[in-house]
Amino acid sequence: MHRTYDSAQNHRTTDGDPDVTPTDTDTPPAGGPAGPFDFAAARSRLLARPGPGGAERRAALAALADDWLIGLYEASGAPSGTALVAVGGYGRGELSPRSDLDVLLLHQGSLDPALPERIWYPVWDGGAALDHSVRTLTEARTVAAEDLKAQLGLLDARHLAGDPELTAGLRAAVLADWRATAPKRLPELRRLCRERADRHGEVSFLLEPDLKEARGGLRDVTALGAIAASWLADAPRDGLEAAAARLADIRDALHLTTGRATERLGLHDQDQVAERLGVLDADTLLRQVYEAARTVAYAGDVTWRAVERVLAARGGRGRRAVRLAFPFTGAGRGTGAVARGAVERRPLAEGVVEQDGEVVLAQSARPAQDPVLPLRAAAAAAQAGLPVGYATVRRLAAECRPLPVPWPDEAREQLTTLLGAGESCLPVWEAMEAEGLIGRLLPDWERVRCRPQRNAVHRWTVDRHLVETAVRAAAMTRRVARPDLLLVAALLHDLGKGWPGDHSEAGEVIVRDVAARMGFDKADIETLALLVRHHLTLIDTATRRDPDDPATIDLMTKAVGTLSHLELLHALTEADAVATGPAAWSSWRASLVDRLVDRVAAQLAGDAPAPGPDSGAEPTVEQERLAVEAARTGEPALALLAQPHPEAFAAEPMGAELTLAIPDRPALLSTAAGVLALHRLTVRSAALRMLDPVGVGQVLLIRWKVAAAYGELPETDRLRADLRRALDGSLDVARKLAERDAAAPRRRGIKTPPPVVTVAPGGSSSATVLEVRAHDAPGLLHRIGRALDTAGVVVRTAHVSTLGADAVDAFYLTCSDGRPLTPERAREVAAQVQEALGA
Structure with a gap:
């Protein structure tokens, strides 16, 4: 059945299945009931009939209540200048089996005090729960201005009986007031939503969820409707209506099962509710609840972010506010706004930038050619403590191809970088899961997605x-x-x-x-x-x-x-x-x-077993050639071998193997690492050792695996020239890095575990092994190297690894005479490195 309401004429039209249409015996006479009308019995008969449930049954319940209240109003002798108005859920024509009837008697001028009672008392006698009020238009607006919940109820006002122009005036005034005061009222609504979530938890994870009040429940659906009515933003609609309907259907079944107006889906009721809905079992029912609630909660997150951006953009930037009011239409794309500098975009990773407090794709990004891009964008967002833009996640889901099997190295690194972000990983993960990206990355994830754990010890699915x-x-x-x-x-x-x-x-x-x-x-x-x-x-x-x-x-x-x-x-x-x-x-x-x-x-x-030698693998012929060249010329010798990507990964950050040979001198490690940082090369791993290839002096050989943070690899000649300048002192690497950091816009980031610098006991018989575990960052190896230079120790060999967002490095240190450091000296050096990394 589809029932429509004409507020001007107050008549109803019915199409479709007659089984849910109130029968003549359930409908009070239009001129007023001949005797007390048993609404509870009529409602029970309607609910017991075979036929459609869900939204059609809720509309039929509302229609039954409409007929009854209209008859009571007409029989009360209500004068002109009055109107009976349905508000809240009843105003939306959505009545669950045990829902209250929320009504307002609207009037002009004075009103006979006995009139409301002639309407309300028969309702109470008829067994219905009634939430009522009597107000003039001015009083209704005043109460709405003072009470946000009352204002939200009036947004759904629907005419039942009396003067339709009076109801139309109320609707127009309330909507105008709401839109005018939205910048003030929406933050208040946001606060109320958060307080509800704190009190009732999240529907998506509770064994006994409150289907209405908890986060992701029906109350949040109402809040999203209020935001849309403000015209400041709108929610993403994909799946939202179906999710809200599913939650409402489950609440209906809960009302019918318990016979009470309860919103909490208790453990002892779940089997019966599942059976009433034709669901396999209680676990399947809970999974449906969780999936629907996650859709609602994610829509809320996206919408509230849009509201915050709009409100932040107000005050002298009206055009931007209007553009941001429609965040799901791709406004701004192709308009040239970015090219003209109207929107500030800060690079975060290859193909990924920050814009308006969200992570979005760079204009040069090509999702169809870069299957690692979803993980790279997610990792960059989590590490920066930012959400991924809604349109960005949808575009990644629509255009990116699945990762090949096995995954490329970068995909594993980006996954661990995402997970290593800690708490800020959660909203990014939720966004990716909402668009199906997690299931695409991990097909086995679908078996545990939204799976309840019927154990009181567990807090989560x-x-x-x-x-x-x-x-x-x-x-x-x-x-x-x-x-x-x-x-x-x-x-x-x-x-x-x-x-x-x-x-x-x-x-x-x-x-x-x-x-x-x-x-x-x-x-x-x-x-x-x-x-x-x-x-x-x-x-x-x-x-x-x-x-x-x-x-x-x-x-x-x-x-x-x-x-x-x-x-x-x-x-x-x-x-x-x-x-x-x-x-x-x-x-x-x-x-x-x-x-x-x-x-x-x-x-x-x-x-x-006893620790083995720390010298590492024997050098290759090419590495020996470079070491000989460096020893004979006294100049740095290097080979930068790019690792070309398959066509499918053309958009990945360019990686390379870099072999560097430099005649031994002070501060080599920090200088070389600093030059790489200046060229925006990210060190993924490095192995350092000393060689004496021709018997004339030691040469430091460093084998690096690096990746270009943005764009292409630097030219080999330019890299060699900068190394020479850094070594002869004409290029102050530390100052250049500090200037670049100072000039870069400050971005909020995440709180990471503090670095840990320890001396490994028994790590080597001929050197002291210093282990450094820290959050990876540009110039990290340069800072470690400078601290070791300042401490006056010799780095004989080193093994550097970047694992996701974490650096795990080991440095084999000796005194200038080649002996291991004393325990006390080793502790001092560890403290110096710890202080340098904590700065």
Whole structure:
């Protein structure tokens, strides 16, 4: 049935299925009921009839109430100059089985005090819940100005009976007031929405969600309608109407199941609600609730950001405000606004820029030719603490091709960079998931997406728990030598919950396949599989076995195998438990786990072989040639070998292998790293060693893997010339880098774990090994090198790795006489480097 309302004539027309049309016995006479009308019984008969439910049934309920209230109004002897008006959800013609009837008796001048009672009392006698008010137009506007909730209800005012011009005047005045005061009222509405979310949580993650008041519920749908009515912004509409209808249908079934006007979908009601809706089971019902709520919540996030931009743009920039009021139409594209400088755009990564507080694509970006672009944009956004623009995410989803299998190296790096951003990863992840990008990257994700966890210990659905675990793990990356493996294991550790059987065993099988598709090598795949298989072993053993029993230590030693695995498993265990909820982790549990880890580490260290030589792989013929050239000429010799991308990856940042040979002299490492930073080359890895190729003096050989942050690689001759100038002192690298940083616009970023600088015990028999774990940043290696130069130590060899957003570096240091540093001296150098990185 489709029922329309003509507010001017107040008559109804009905098309379609007559089964949900009130029968003559359910409809009060137009001139007033002959006796008390049993609305509750008529409503029950309507609800019991076979036929359509959902929106059609809600409209039929509203029509039944309309007929009754119109009859009561006409029988009351209401004079001219009055009108009966439906407001709120009833005004929208949407009545759930136990919804209140929200009505306003609007009048001009004085009014007989007994008139309202002649309408209200029969309603109460008829068994309906009534929310009523009696006001003049002026009074209604005054109350709306003082009470935001009242104003929102009046936005949906619909004429029922009486003077239609009076209702039309109310609607026009309320809408005009709302649009005029929207810059003041919308922030208040935003505050109310946040307070509701704080009180009631998020529909998408609760085992017993409040379908109306929690974030992503029906109240947020109403708020989005109010924003649209303000004309300042509108919500993305794809899927929103269907999501709102699904939540309303589930609320209807809940009302019918409980017989009460409840909004909370309790555990004890879910099976019956699922059965009434024809849904397979309660878990399937909850997944439908979660999916609908996420659609509503994401639409709200996008819309509120648009509102904030519009309000920020007001005050002398009206044209920009008008353009921003329609953020989903692609306004500005192709208009030349960017070229004329009307919009400020700051580069963040190749093909990615910041604009108006969001991450968008650069004009040169070619999504169809760059399948890594979604991950690169997401990682740049998360690291900058910014959201990805709605139109940008949709364009990436529409135009980007799937990643090849196995993934290219950059894709893995960008994924770990995204996860390593911590809390700011969450809104970016939600945006990508809303447009289907996560499912495209990780097909196994669909089995855990929106999957409820019927365990009071768990706060989140399975998929959100995985992302939350990665967020917690991001704060622990300084504790492990392979932060990339920790973050990926955190993201994947519960994927087995989408399959039958023990989820740890199923997850081990799944992660081997996923990690292989991601392009991890065999050793890393085995490590990830071990972490997933044993992600519960450590805490289970610590809480159920005696950590002083040698059998317990042997059990764990055999399970983890190496110290590296143990430190990864320790961090993953803590991140998993903290992300689960407060009941899963406590100081007592942490102490038990720490105690067990200490005992297992001691046994593994006792069984570990002595450290091997630190010289690294033997130099290649080309590297020896460069070293000989540098030794004979006394000048830097270098080879920059670009790594051409396949055609499908033409838009990726250009990568290269750089081999650099320089005759030994002070400050070589910091100078060379500084020159690379000046040329905007990002160091992905580096290995440094000393050679004496012709017996005339030592040459520093550095093998770099670098990538151009933007655009193309620098010319080899220019890079060599700048190295010469830096070495002879005519180019002050530190000053140039400082000037560039000062000139660059300051961007907000994320809070990252502080750098950790430690001396590795027993790392080498002939040198002191200094380990540095820090958040990667332009010029990081240059700053470390300067600190070591200032400390007056010799860097004999170095191994530098960039893993996602984290740098994990090891420097083999000696005194000027070639001996290892004393323990006290090593601690002093570590403190100097720590201070330099903390500046």
